[in-house]
Amino acid sequence: MAKHLRLYLRLIGVQLRGQLQYRTAFLMDALATAVLTMVGFGSLAMIFQRFENLGGWSLGEVAFLFGMVEFSFGTMDMLFSGFDPQHFGQQVRRGSLDQLLLRPLPITLQVLGSKFVLRRVGRIVQGALILLLGILASDVGWSVGKLLYLPIVLMSLVSFFGGLFVLGATLTFWTVESVEVTNIFTYGGSEMMSYPMHIYDEWIRRFFTFVIPAIFLNYYPALYFLDKPDPFDLPPSTSFLAPLVGFGTLVLALKVWDVGLRHYQSTGS
Amino acid sequence: MSSIITVSGLHKHFSVPKRRAGLWGTLKALARPEMTVVRAVDGISFTIQPGELVGYLGPNGAGKSTTLKMLTGLLVPSEGEVWVNGQVPWRERERYVASIGAVFGQRTTLWWDLPVVESLELLQHIYDIPAARFRDNLAQFRALLDMDSFLDTPVRSLSLGQRMRADLCAALLHDPVLLFLDEPTIGLDVVAKERIRQFIQHVNSEHGTTVLLTTHDLSDVEKLCNRVMIIDQGRLLFGGGLPHLMERFGGNRELVVDFAEEYPAVDVEGAAVVARDGLRVTYQFARQEITASALIGRLSARYRIQDLAVREPEIEATIRRIYEEKLLESP
Ligand SMILES: Nc1ncnc2c1ncn2[C@@H]1O[C@H](COP(=O)(O)OP(=O)(O)OP(=O)(O)O)[C@@H](O)[C@H]1O
């Protein structure tokens, strides 16, 4: 285990060195990602100029939610870049996966170590800032519980998004055409998760509850942090399902991933 | 049982969706794909003893790479058994691959952005190679493969020949008992090919590494392999030594004679004239019927000869003939 962690860090180290060779490109990229996030948030702020609030949530409260999701998705996008369905699908078609299978290390570890997009730091920092802004603007009544739960929720979100990436990567074993659809769920999904779920139509909310259970990772935890009433009258403990759903999604995804790998080893594609 | 590789009744069948023309065809194919079965490997059995250096030959699409992928654990067979070094390749993958080395044609195992030497150091950690062992092996291989000039070059900037050398080195640093090579000399110039052959030879004879290699370059086979296996359409057609192969399928030898003067007829029993160009006449004769020296004796008894040469049938032509004329039709 310790050996694997050391090797993982070494593999990541290789990626970092490669990326730092192109310092200007790296800075430009990080800047671009940051600007994109800012534009996203800026348009949100414009909406607030008109409407004062969003379904009863103040700008600060939405910023809290938005920052949480941005920060986690950015972190995931950096750590799980190897599983990015688009990238991974290409690797499979090029036969690079075979090279990983020839090495005496777990495949999952090697895929994680095969790509690490450092420039996502832009999005992560931006997300963290917006989250901080949200916290300052919406006077969270901090308690020990909330302080402890915030990092847990963030990690759960990272695992959840990571699980979606792993599932998306797994699909490419069967069809590379799946990538576009997967992107709708990951990128599109995370975008929708940046806003309070009650502003959406019921069918969308149902989708994010029963199909992709995102509502337990962003909306319900946010209700707890911001002391907001639950318009859907679920038990208050719903706010604490985040770790179960987040880590559960990742574990489940890795199981499906194993099935995909077995499929790959029997079809070679 | 002393074999290091035992393959019995090995099959690999791929299902490929049939392509259909037009939008309607694509939609139909999506809804209810019709599959064609490709029998890439179709019932192959063989054994390889420790220390052998075996060439695995066959025309394009014969199933060579597919076999190698099963032997290295990349692919799971549809049917049949494989034991390599006491293990089943696709079970306990991590343990198995630690004991073998493999280089697949044009693909590199190394890290694109890293200088060669750092890629190799990374492999040291991945394979858990003791430092002293690593140092010795690296020193030896870099000398044999003449790698000094590009050890600090990033892998992406290497020439094909340099990259192949680096990959071979990488595949052997952990002292594997077996080495699988899929077209190790593809695309290389004569000098690079020769160096790689010498290296493979060295590893086989000095380290006792068992080697199975595929190639389309029969000089590889001629210079390296004590045994060849020929496959076509997923079936094993021939397994045995090269001399044996040539004896069976090598066809006729040729004798090229430059006569000292013009003769109206230059016939001789035991050989047939296949070409005549001024004073130069080419005869063909079968080794089972007459020896070269007997033939030369008969000729020189009758005619004045300026010069002569015996030509052995080329391996390349022989094997091509085997593929083309299906001399080795499997039952
Ligand atoms: N993953 C796959 N899916 C479907 N068909 C495949 C797959 N891999 C190989 N095949 C088919 O199996 C057959 C054997 O292919 P293979 O690559 O083993 O041939 P080969 O002997 O290595 O040929 P070459 O000399 O051209 O490298 C071919 O018809 C090929 O198209």
Ligand SMILES: [Mg+2]
């Ligand atoms: Mg091949």
